Amino acid sequence: MSTVARVAGPGVAAENPQRLRARRARKRQNLRAALLFLSPWILGFLVFTAWPVIYSAYLSFTDYDVINDPTFVGLENYQRMMEDPKVRLSLWNTFVYTVLHVPLYTIFSLGLALLLNQAGRASGFFRTAFFLPKMTPPVAVGVLLLLLFNGQDGLINEVLGWFGIDGPNWTTDQNWIKPGLVLMSLWAVGSSVIILLAALRNVPAELYDSARVDGASFWQQTRRITVPMISGAIFFVVIVNTIASFQIFTEAYTAFFGSGNTTYSNDAALFYVIYLFQQGFEALNMGYASALAWLLFVIILIFTAIQLAVSRRYVYYEGEGR
Amino acid sequence: MTVTHRAQDGPVPPLGRTTGRRRRRLLLTSVVALSTALVAACAQGSGGGDAAEDVSFGSDTELSGNLSVMGFGAGDEIAQVRMEAAQKALGDGVDVSLIEGDLDIQAFLSAVAADDPPELISANRDQIGTFASRGAIIPLDDCLDAEGVDTSVFQEAALAQVTFNDQVYGIPEFNQVQLTQANGDLLAAAGLTIEDVNGSSWERIAAANQALAKSEGGKVSVIGYDSKLPEFLPLWAKANGADLLSQDGRTAQLDDPAVVEALEFAVGIYDAQGGFPAVKAFRDSADFFGENNQFATSTLGAMPMEQWYINVVNDVSPDAPVVYDSFRGRDGEPLAFSSGSAWAIPKGSANPQAACTFAATMVATDSWMAAAQARADIRAEEGKPFTMSPTANTEADEQIRAMVDLDEPKFGPGLEAMYAGLEKTFTLPANPADAEFKTAWQDGVNRVLNGQQEPAEALAQAQEEAQAALDEAWADWDARG
Incomplete structure (x- = not known):
């Protein structure tokens, strides 16, 4: 019988019923243990993520002022969104910020990572130094922006003045508010630098040796070896920062709508999530704010899908066999 | 019957598959039940319920x-x-x-x-x-x-x-009210007095602003007059005889010609100093609450400002050359926006x-x-004059006023101006769309300050936005009965 079973191979039907029972019992036990250990996260996910997401979808079809019961209004909020000029303005501001921020942030991160990669033993110190600003609370960064970029006596304009450049009013001139915010965002470049540095360290040294033998310059090595080899990490930095850019809130809100400016604001700093927050928590239009949130979700989804599609052509993953 | 029973308990493979299916169904049912419970719980929590409450107040009730x-x-x-x-x-x-x-x-x-x-x-x-x-x-x-x-x-x-x-x-x-606060030294050096900047004559304010303001190469070094926009638009409008909102709180009046004129004047004050962006950037760089405040460093000529700033200056720079008067309407009478x-x-x-x-x-x-x-006891110990922000209780204010040394040369005039303003206050009436109304007019003013629109155009847009918000909020209120 046992011989037959062995000949039959791994077929379940041929297995001893007792061993089968025992195996299933073990599986059940493992599943229970896994679920038990995962349950805090699962519960947290259901209550604090899944449920709010589902509920906000429902709220987007209602008129809801946070206090009274929601009233179903069908597609009214979505229709209102199409006609609301501030939605267009805030989307445009957010798009411009993203277009300026993502490439500059990525190039700056990559540049610093390349420098750090050459730093040898001092690399540890610089890694920490570059990462430290990332630990600054975003609210503090917003306040810092107002100080550093003050058009009259800010540090940035003072430095520009050394080179004979008369700096603009970064925090009050609507043409310079977004560029100022983009420059300030480079303050927190540390985390991306660390990710790119880790990728750089994984590029096989033999590739550079071969290139050097063939007479490739540093620039040629960077363009032909480094960038393609770390394209996966670059893509990660790009996609994460694109999503973060679409959700820019704290620094801009603190600097241009928060305690520092309770009445003064500038349309140039009205980003999409700020407008969403104003509708939800200041005007108490939570139904409309929920619809705005879902529009942002769809926009981010589309941009991410496009980036993923483009990445198939340009991003190289080791072991992918391409 | 027996077969079914065995099928439920038996370990044989086909029955095992049935059990797995049932388990999945059970799991699915549990997830649905849990979700439903959560939905129900949250829906209950978010529901407002009855707005009216049956609360009985009685002073003889034992409190606990x-x-x-x-x-x-x-x-x-x-x-x-x-x-x-x-x-x-x-x-x-x-x-x-x-x-x-x-x-x-x-x-x-x-x-x-x-x-x-x-x-x-x-x-x-x-x-x-x-x-x-x-x-x-x-x-x-x-x-x-x-x-x-x-x-x-x-x-x-x-x-x-x-x-x-x-x-x-x-x-x-x-209670908070505004009064005119100015740098006496700068005024004297320019041959001006506090009456030139107290609001009773807009022409004199404009002239004083020209005389006091200093800037070089786009850099402001002294703000002549700060009209404190956007927050004080209601004050400037009232000084020109207009209210931003009707007394019943239902009709926005932002495009009233008197409001437009008030905004044009107040923005013009900044334009004469190189534009609002430059003035605001310079204002933001000041140590507003510190000993190097704008009055102590003589970098501000005059401004309308809430009365609490008297206390700030009193505390941090008692020697600053500040002079005070009420903020006055164009009719010369004291005026204050109460908040x-x-x-x-x-x-x-x-x-x-x-x-x-x-x-x-x-x-x-x-x-x-x-x-x-x-x-008063604490101030006496510190050797400082007694000052206190006004309350909304007129009886208390009257008695507190008797405790204040209005003859004190430094802050007496400020307190006198504050009490004069308290007698001529106004507010915007309560309405169900306060936040949206405020956002509409402030955004309108900001569009002008940022150079995006002219005052009439900005206030016309603000009027439309504010009225739409008011109409919607009042309609909701009326529907709720």
Whole structure:
């Protein structure tokens, strides 16, 4: 019988019923243990993520002022969104910020990572130094922006003045508010630098040796070896920062709508999530704010899908066999 | 029957598959049940329920339980002394706790929606109309009757700001008014006096601004006159004889020619100094609350400003050459836009009787006088003149005024100007769309300040936005009956 079973191979039907029972019992036990250990996260996910997401979808079809019961209004909020000029303005501001921020942030991160990669033993110190600003609370960064970029006596304009450049009013001139915010965002470049540095360290040294033998310059090595080899990490930095850019809130809100400016604001700093927050928590239009949130979700989804599609052509993953 | 029974319990493979399916079904059912329970729980929490509450206030009721107060801090003697009086009125049975800092609207409304609000809140008076219209707070007429509070002691404008649909929803506490504050040395050097910048003549303000302002190569070094936009548009409009909102709180009047003219003038003051962006950037770089403030460093000629800044200057730079006068309308009469805080009892408050007693005691004349005396004693010890922000209680203010040394050369005129302004205050009436209304006119002013629109165009757009918000909010209110 046992011989037959062995000949039959791994077929379940041929297995001893007792061993089968025992195996299933073990599986059940493992599943229970896994679920038990995962349950805090699962519960947290259901209550604090899944449920709010589902509920906000429902709220987007209602008129809801946070206090009274929601009233179903069908597609009214979505229709209102199409006609609301501030939605267009805030989307445009957010798009411009993203277009300026993502490439500059990525190039700056990559540049610093390349420098750090050459730093040898001092690399540890610089890694920490570059990462430290990332630990600054975003609210503090917003306040810092107002100080550093003050058009009259800010540090940035003072430095520009050394080179004979008369700096603009970064925090009050609507043409310079977004560029100022983009420059300030480079303050927190540390985390991306660390990710790119880790990728750089994984590029096989033999590739550079071969290139050097063939007479490739540093620039040629960077363009032909480094960038393609770390394209996966670059893509990660790009996609994460694109999503973060679409959700820019704290620094801009603190600097241009928060305690520092309770009445003064500038349309140039009205980003999409700020407008969403104003509708939800200041005007108490939570139904409309929920619809705005879902529009942002769809926009981010589309941009991410496009980036993923483009990445198939340009991003190289080791072991992918391409 | 037997087969079915065996099939349920048996370990053979086909039956095992059936069990797995059942388990999956059970799991699915559990997830659905859990989700439904969550939906139900949250839906219950978010539902507002009845706006009207059957609360009975009576001063002979034995008070007990907890009293959590949101939006109020006991950081100085004015608060501490009155809190002691309030605690005494409540008796030992009530445990008072404070959730300090400005009222967090998001936290407050979430608590109301979850039927777990604080027992009492201290809010800005301009928020009361919105809270009342949404049913987040309850009317206090019975509370005031039960505590024997004579509402005629409250400043008229302050009381109007917390009265919505003919019911009182808030108990006014502090009061803020504006007065003209200027650098006497700069004025004298330019051959000017405080009368040139007190608002009674816009032509003289414009001329004084030209004489006082200094800038070089786009860099401002002295602000001549700061018209304090966007926040003081209501003040400039009223000075020109216009209100931003009709008395019934239903009609926006932002495109009134007198409002447009007021905005043109106030923005023109900045334009004459190189534009608002430059002036604001320079203003932002000032040490507003420190010893190197704009008056102490002679980098500001004059501005309309709330009365509390007298105390700041008094504390940090007592030698600054500041001179004061009332802010005046174009008719030469003192004028002030009244704002401040008020006590309100949230819908669902677990201890409304105690909340009512606490709030009534905090604004009672005796409590204010005890607090004023404590402040006067401390100031005397420090060798500084006694100053105190006005309250919304006219009886208390009258008595406190008698304690103030109005002949004190430095701050006496400021306090005199403050009391003159207090007698001529105005407010925007309570309405259910306060936040949207404010956003509309402030955005309009900001568009002008940022050079995006001309005043008439900006205020026409603001009018449209504000009226749409008011119409919608009033329609909701009327529909709720």
